[in-house]
Amino acid sequence: MKKEIKKLLEINKLKVTKGRVAILDFLYNSTYPVHVEAIKQNLLADKIKVDTVTIYRILDVFLKKGIIRRVEFNEGKFRYEKNSSHHHHLICTNCGKVQDINDCKIVPEIKHIEKQYSFLINDHKLEIYGICLKCR
Amino acid sequence: MKKEIKKLLEINKLKVTKGRVAILDFLYNSTYPVHVEAIKQNLLADKIKVDTVTIYRILDVFLKKGIIRRVEFNEGKFRYEKNSSHHHHLICTNCGKVQDINDCKIVPEIKHIEKQYSFLINDHKLEIYGICLKCR
DNA sequence: CTTCTTGCAAAATCTTTGCATCTCC
DNA sequence: GGAGATGCAAAGATTTTGCAAGAAG
Numbered sequence: 001m002k003k004e005i006k007k008l009l010e011i012n013k014l015k016v017t018k019g020r021v022a023i024l025d026f027l028y029n030s031t032y033p034v035h036v037e038a039i040k041q042n043l044l045a046d047k048i049k050v051d052t053v054t055i056y057r058i059l060d061v062f063l064k065k066g067i068i069r070r071v072e073f074n075e076g077k078f079r080y081e082k083n084s085s086h087h088h089h090l091i092c093t094n095c096g097k098v099q100d101i102n103d104c105k106i107v108p109e110i111k112h113i114e115k116q117y118s119f120l121i122n123d124h125k126l127e128i129y130g131i132c133l134k135c136r
Numbered sequence: 137m138k139k140e141i142k143k144l145l146e147i148n149k150l151k152v153t154k155g156r157v158a159i160l161d162f163l164y165n166s167t168y169p170v171h172v173e174a175i176k177q178n179l180l181a182d183k184i185k186v187d188t189v190t191i192y193r194i195l196d197v198f199l200k201k202g203i204i205r206r207v208e209f210n211e212g213k214f215r216y217e218k219n220s221s222h223h224h225h226l227i228c229t230n231c232g233k234v235q236d237i238n239d240c241k242i243v244p245e246i247k248h249i250e251k252q253y254s255f256l257i258n259d260h261k262l263e264i265y266g267i268c269l270k271c272r
Numbered sequence: 273c274t275t276c277t278t279g280c281a282a283a284a285t286c287t288t289t290g291c292a293t294c295t296c297c
Numbered sequence: 298g299g300a301g302a303t304g305c306a307a308a309g310a311t312t313t314t315g316c317a318a319g320a321a322g
Contacts, residue, residue: 015296017302036286051304056287058302072208076312077286090255101249106242106262113237113264119226121266126242128249130257151276151321172311187279192312194277212287213311277320284313295302 012065019043019050023058024067032089032098033071033079073098073127088125092132101128148201155179155186159194160203168225168234169207169215209234209263224261228268237264 005024009016026042027034034042036055043050050058059080062068069083073091079098090099106126114121141160145152162178163170170178172191179186186194195216198204205219209227215234224237242262250257 015301017296019303052286053288053305054303060288061302070210072210072212074206074208074214076208076214078210078212090249090253092255093258099253099255101253105245105248109241110264112241113226114266117226117235117237118269119228119264119266120272121264122229123266124262124264126260126262128246128255128257128260130250130255130259133254136256153277153321155278188311189280189313190278196313197277273322275321277318279316279318281316282314284311286309286311288307288309290305290307292305293303295300297298297300 008067012067014061014065018048019054020058020061022046022048022050023055024062027062027068027080027082030081032100033069033073033081035077035079039080071125088127090128090130090132092135093129094131094135097132097134099132101126144203148203150197150201154184155190156194156197158182158184158186159191160198163198163204163216163218166217168236169205169209169217171213171215175216207261224263226264226266226268228271229265230267230271233268233270235268237262 002021002025005021005028006016008024009020014020022043023039026039036052036059039055040050040052059068063070067083068080070078070080071089072078073089085102086104088101088104090101091097104126110121110124113119138157138161141157141164142152144160145156150156158179159175162175172188172195175191176186176188195204199206203219204216206214206216207225208214209225221238222240224240226235226237227233240262246257246260249255
């Protein structure tokens with residue numbers, strides 16, 4: 001649904017351009033965080049040519065608007081994902097596959113840490129590393 | 137205690153050089169993960185000159201031997217820490233300070249995820265972001 | 273003395289910046 | 298038409314590689 005993508009851009013006072021629509025569409029349909037290179041390849045597969053620099057700039061704008069999130073999985077580069085509800089990640093250390101975990105059950109423990117360490121906690125990330133079913 | 141550092145190198149069949157001793161000493165006395173640049177500055181403060189390339193290579197060797205660990209906190213560069221017992225990190229998003237959390241109470245939840253998602257889990261990382269006491 | 277380690281130079285990656293041109297509203 | 302977005306070139310930052318010289322055991 002391209003309409004919803006456009007609406008999302010308009011709500012955020014961003015001009016509707018082919019690059020922004022395509023990137024937002026891709027990120028909103030991906031079930032895990034992706035690299036800039038993966039974004040670029042996906043656009044190319046749809047015959048949409050957008051310079052890498054522009055991709056970075058579009059991602060920056062989305063990040064500032066809070067539309068997306070930026071994460072790192074010890075790979076030396078960033079991944080980007082839609083800023084949906086709080087969730088965590090399962091990462092296969094063999095094939096690199098990333099899977100979302102949607103039910104976070106550690107909030108009580110986080111609250112406990114907040115008290116214990118006198119931190120004002122805003123966010124937390126849980127990454128779980130292992131071997132996926134296919135790679136066994 | 138430089139002696140223990142040297143012993144650790146010998147146990148791992150690594151030649152004892154001033155760079156290795158100094159870096160290992162620094163990492164074992166730091167209470168949180170540090171950047172390459174911080175390592176370099178620390179060595180310089182002790183009048184120990186080691187090329188940045190050499191620092192990377194020393195860290196690589198330590199990583200392969202399992203003496204240290206490499207982590208990322210969404211900063212676009214790696215941090216390194218001694219490979220001590222399992223623990224997590226509290227990160228101040230204002231001043232960048234990182235504090236270790238030594239008691240991990242989420243293992244039962246990890247076990248549950250392992251079953252639920254059919255992953256063979258090897259490791260997990262919990263990062264908590266907030267504002268530290270000083271920065272409030 | 274032999275193997276492994278280091279330094280220097282250079283390159284590879286990923287990301288950011290400057291500026292002129294183009295596009296959306 | 299004007300503000301904002303893009304492409305291209307170039308630069309910055311972090312990390313890796315090649316090779317000759319040096320140090321450890």
